[in-house]
Amino acid sequence: MAKAITKRSENYSQWYNDIVKFADLAEYSQVRGCMVIKPYGYAIWEKIKDQLDKMFKETGHVNAYFPLFIPKSFFNREAQHVEGFAKECAVVTHYRLKVDDESKKIVVDDDAKLEEELIVRPTSETIIWDSYKNWIQSYRDLPILVNQWANVVRWEMRTRLFLRTAEFLWQEGHTAHATKEEAMEEAMKMINVYRTFAEEWMALPVYSGHKTENERFAGAIETYSIEAMMQDGKALQAGTSHFLGQNFSKAFDVKFLNKEGKLEYVWATSWGVSTRLIGALIMAHSDDNGLVLPPKLAPLHVVIVPVYRKPEQLAEITKTVNEKILSGLRAKGITVKYDDDDKYKPGYKFNEYEVKGVPVRLTIGMRDIENGQVEVVRRDTLEKKFYPLDNIADTVEALLNDIQKGIFKKAKDFRDSHTHEVSNFDEFKEVVNNGGFALAYWDGTTETELKIKEETKATIRVIPFDIDQNEAKGNKDVYSGKDAKYKVIFAKAY
């Protein structure tokens, strides 16, 4: 074992870094806080992107692209928005370099200073609403249901691959509506799209609900979020959808003439998920042997490893693989790789694909051909079984479905067993400090929320949709002892 992945129990965050590295997903570049997403990691992002894009289009959205640069003045328009992002913006001040006469080095040409600085987008509300102003005159122009796949830059102080990097890839939906109700419905619709994607595709159980005022997106009236639990019991915000009210339409003066001939401000939403989802995928499912991927998002479903000594044996195995395995699997849309690379030994390959989380491995040697069988190993449980070569495609298809369901159940069981109702602050501290979600009553004040954060580092992740908030009536806040308004999920978060 030349390369060993740190065990989760020893050092969880080192384990995470090891998985990213050994599974060849990403690495830091020479640019501070920025990552290189390597082909295998990018392939996972492409799978995520393809599916989400499909779901967005099915819900009536279209893609467009807006500039990377935003004039500084745009940020002045919406007060909360600028406050939320000002401290982490990259700013372009010049447009030209030159060779310095004395040092012969490349320097910024001071004569090429921009009249107005450009901000590298940390999010695109402002530049998009500046365009919407020109797009919208009448209720007939609405709704606008646009999504953008893009990169954004937030100059974070501390970064972690996929979870928080200075530049990251994401999608941001920006919609414009004639009525408040329609916009609110859109925001809710999209958080549900995210929830469906998380649960059915990522095999990641999530709590969805409202964010508190304190945790809301800068400039939003209402923020909805999906929150997942990682294997250390901490929460990861996996996606957000915002009802922006008329904040941005007022800031950018976007009005439309309604059916009654009256001028009104447009109602807005925005919603997004990022490459952070890959971090969620890693931390939710993987084990001490490496990455574990849900089959629906695995770039490669099945790898076939031949075991042989002589070239003639390899030829015979290859013939069997071609005739009895490959076409059957491909016909079912299963992505399969036959790894007959002679440069590596089987043992090396077994480990490599295990670390990379390929859901199913087939091993086939002379012995198996004689017996008409193949060895099948599933990545999630590492269980090995022999199956007949006949109908191997059906076997594998069923197994992939089983793995998808199995890892969802495992993640859900984990989350549920680490989610506890707490009735007093001592219990509360115990739950959040040991890694877990605390279901607690809250008095609804930012003051209490901040005090709890200060004392425990735990924050309110969501006010869950699927908890009837009438439950809170007659109960007391876990910290302040005042009358409770909500029952919420507290946890430490990434």
Place this chain on the structure above:
RNA sequence: CGGGGUGUAGCGCAGCCCGGUUAGCGCGCUACGUUCGGGACGUAGAGGUCGUGAGUUCGAAUCUCACCACCCCGACCA
């Protein structure tokens, strides 16, 4: 921005305190041979502006100064 640390081969490090002739080690890499059902082994080999720039010295990876970069711990955050 506050506190701490590190820059030496592709990666991980030793050497520096106490200056000295050819700068080492592990992994990886290349060639050949033996291996091949859970990360093989042997032999031979390739690979270095010692972060950058000045200075001290007969002589600097080593001492001095400046600069740059990155990492870790805080405050901030998808």
